Amino acid sequence: MNNSNSNNKELIEALNQIEKEKDISKDILLEAIENSLVAACKNHFGKADNIRVNINRENGAVNVYAERQIVETVTDPITQISEIEAILKFPKNSVGDVVHVEVTPRNFGRIAAQKAKQVVVQKIREEERKVLFHQYYSKEKDVVTGIVQRYVGDNISINLGKVDAVLTENEQVKGEHFRPTDRIKLYVLEVKDTTKGPRITVSRTHPELVKRLFEAEVTEVRDGTVEIKSIAREAGSRTKMAVATNNPDVDPVGACVGLNGARVNAIVNELRGEKIDIINWSDDPAILIENALSPAKVISVHVEEGEKSAKVIVPDYQLSLAIGKEGQNARLAARLTGYKIDIKSESQVANYDYNSSYNEGYEDSEYNGEYEDDEYSDNYDKE
Template sequence: MNTELLEALNILEKEKDISKETLLDAIENSLLNACKNHFGKADNIKVIMDRETCDYKLFAEKTVVEEVEDDLEQISLEKAREIDSTFELGDIVQIPIESKSFGRIATQNAKNLILQKIREEERKVVYDQYFEKEKDIVTGIVQRYVGKNISINLGKADAMLTENEQVKGEVFKPTERIKLYVVEVKNTTKGPKILVSRTHPELVKRLFESEVTEVKDGTVEIKSIAREAGSRTKIAVWSNDPDVDPVGACVGMNGARVNTIVNELRGEKIDIINWSDNPAILIENALSPAKVISVMADPDEKAASVIVPDYQLSLAIGKEGQNARLAARLTGYKIDIKSETQAIESGELPENYMELSEGVYEEEMYEDGFDGEYAEEYPEDYADGTEEIEFTEAED
């Protein structure tokens, strides 16, 4: 038994996760290559290796002839009968080859072949490991800044968080642990190239899957996500179980679940709304926290006209149009938002509408408007001097 070789293969299999069978094949190929370098060719060389003991033997198969023309492939009848008297002309004789007789160059080439195979298999193992994590989240350790990019250690491989995939304003310190979304894994000659992101909308989805049991087991589905990384995300959720509140499941007790995700995203606000197959209801929910008077949705044109109270127009549009823009992305509809006054002027509401609705929203203005709890918590969502604006799903 070749104890030293067996132990070495077992250690490589355990540490590098490279199968022993692959390494044995590499050794066989390296021996054949060494024979070729030593003798000039190896067509008649055979390697016999015991997979259990790692013992191996090298043979040169030579044909018995009367007159030898090629020492590498032929043997005389006289010499063949010195080995075994039963040999006749045309028989094949197996002549043992001592690997110790190989020259230094042949031995070095064989060694390099084995090392190259080990490196290739090691890269392949790492690639396969991270390819399985493509479109999923991983935890990485910040190493250093490379220009405006960040080098991230993922364990057995490094990834580069490029400037385009970073959230504006986020600053990381070396050794800090962060969650990342694996966008793509490419196999290169230098090892796997892993593209990660902190801005991808799917990062939020995967974080909810890891934090919310109901999302992970499929009871609650995340139907749509719209995100402006570092600022706000809107997600629409749906429950397959009538006894499970999808929004409540995602928020958690006292907001514990969603707050964990918000902390991971460095304070990014997350709006969770109920999904509806009715586009009008979905659009109304998507414009939350703004109150909506009416929604006229055209499924064919993927366009909707929304009317909101005058005092809710700024909230519906949001700071720099963010709320309406995210709602458009979330629903896939082009949304035209108008106030009551604008709707009356355009004839979409009767001229006496304000009189008919007088007092209806007065209480709401104090509960949900400028003096409401939401306004106190997020005053930046109230834009100034807004007018009628259209937002499309594709608008940035």
């Protein structure tokens, strides 16, 4: 390529610098430039099916080659070369062979320089977008800290550092209001790759947000000494969480609560006052259900494992507490344990005809306090 050695060398130096600073392979950039130049050759030769562009990896020299078949009589000069001409240039080849003939156009260096600039800029954008995508894709199903930017309709734009995320109305906790520059914790629901960069959807309502916050706050949860077995959450109001450990020297509930409640209070503050009940997990469904109905006291639990249901008797004065405001305590207990829970007070049970069966007595009750994991189910309460 005439009068372009310095430009060629500058190109290679520039690509070396980009490789070093942007971590984008020089070979990937050169291949992209070569491919773009092949397309540019179509304008010059009328077709580019048999054209190959080669850029020297050391000095940047650009050469264009055409694949041509050696024939006795040329009928298509773009794809063929005469036997006589081939003898001079390719003495070792014979009729029928395909050879690569250099056909570098005049002033091709200028075209190459323009294309190189366009390709490099485009490729840098693509690679940076790809790097960003993989960086945030690795955070999917994890917690990140974001800075509130602005409300966009009913959604909120959150800055995560190098990209913005979207906190949709459905993933916002009712009653939570933010101001620009507020720093908040968010659960990364999904990271999608788009032409404009990664699109990140985050949540403040997902139960896993609570789990990840405990992993960050509680060393024993983070290192696996304490395991969070199940979480049931009504975002903005109350969360119930069951924990367990195989270490007899560790109190799993105490570890999560912390000294004077320091650990759990840090998470409650992050969730802006949401109440968190932490209970001991048990493989015995009756004990687990009793624990799950805390803070209410339970007299007895009768479990039907096949039906995944339980009949619970509580003292009269504990009935309202067991059920909770608008049924919340019982509802969360059902979601936490995976059991349908029917709660009755002592006096309600005493009024039944004991000649009838235990189950019939409950079914005929004037108050049927049944709670189950139905429309409230999130399909991710259980590990």
